[in-house]
Amino acid sequence: MSALVLVEHDGSTIKDATLATVTAAAKLGEVHALVAGSDAAAQAAAKIAGVAKVYSANGAGLEHQLAEAVAPVAAKLMESHDSFVAPATTTGKNIAPRVAALLDVMQVSDVLSVESADTFTRPIYAGNAIATVKSNDAKKVLTVRTTAFEKAAADGGSASVEQVDAGAGDGGSSFVGLEASESERPELTSAKVIVSGGRAFGSSEQFHSLLDPLADKLGAAVGASRAAVDAGYAPNDYQVGQTGKIVAPQVYVAIGISGAIQHLAGMKDSKTIIAINKDEEAPIFQVADIGLVGDLFKIVPELTEKL
């Protein structure tokens, strides 16, 4: 049995999401990795512990990992693999279903655990229910929730790298640009500590002037509720929740966040949850390990100063 992992990278380095995906894939067989559009990332993927073989594909559209270009390459490689495993990141979620449809397979999305070669658990209804599903397709296509799996070691492997034919097809799409969020802080999905703000901050200025210094003190990433993002206090990629990012840091500090089920879906697997909210009845306190009731405009500056 062999599993083909979609490697997520930024053109040179491997993203952490890939490492957790390798761990999930290892439960399904020998792990092979597909790297689209970067020889440097292919070399890095070859070093991941547990990866036996790397396929490096280069060609039009692949350097930006466009789904139209990557999916046919992956589908072709699937002729000699039993499962395709991608991280449930925006890249993986864009590509994997396209691969699944080309293979006539129903994807298992957002896998939390691999119970056996064909049985998996996954969250439904914003994580309010966990379903155990058995795939009756001959080949499997999965996206995995990366916070649910340990990361494989980035070093220690020595896989061979094989160039694969990228095909000639123009998939009808082209990359125009990426407006990247610049930040010196850790990435949300791999941060050990996250401080997250809600609509209670009242404005973008207050969101940043209060949260950023606290995040700096804690070496934390900054997240936001959907309400804060919708209100324009924080960019879209800060959003934690059912439809945003799923995070599970050591410590998650929710400030001015009431705790809608859609938000809880994105952070309730954090090891320790700390909530600061002026409403002591806020649902966030039902999941918080440590709660502090009070005015964030007083508490946050005081906390920042005392740390």
Added chain:
Amino acid sequence: MKVLVAVKRVIDYNVKPRVKMDGTGVDLANVKMSMNPFDEIAVEEAIRLKEKGAATEIVAVSIGPAKAQETLRTALAMGADRAILVQTDEEVEPLAVAKILAKIAAEEQPQLVILGKQAIDDDNNATGQMLAALLGWPQGTFASKVELSDSATVTREVDGGLETVKLNLPAVVTTDLRLNEPRYASLPNIMKAKSKPLATKSPGDYGVDVARRLETLKVVEPARRQAGIKVGSVDELVEKLKGMGIAK
């Protein structure tokens, strides 16, 4: 140009789902159902394209039980021109939905199909991508901005920020939260929607087998977190953080 919009009837966004005692699924008896929120955004986007003169006709499609008619009437009341209900009581998976939509697209020849990026019940986030693959069309998923000319320029919400791609038409677009804010249907429009055409079909009419590929063995509630303690002051909180090794 014609725009096809796919909508799904799901549990209302504000209802907290309850897992059935027998572990077979989520209890939907006597629960408020609504249009999937991402699909509302899809309908709204199609209407805005029509209002701007970029689209000429909007066809709304739903695959689901007889009651999904209500969801389609909502789409019609918002501003869709006509509707197709592919009626089935089976729980149809994204792959089969995509196959049915691909057949409808072949018949209707739209230049654009807009779908929600995911349904808030099964949270699969797959149908749009699968449809694009089956049709061999390009896809603009998780869209926060769509501009149409002789091609579609789609800004996508991705993990690292905002990515813009250009798609040849016809294309598939899936919506993210910030694409637009859907309108409420006005009472006159709700009345008018009752007389707009709604065709009822079956999966068999399109030759699509909707048998499930994924068998649900059981559905359980997630492990519950226990509520913890409350601290009375910032100093106490700082002490706790120090205890965890988070603060020095």
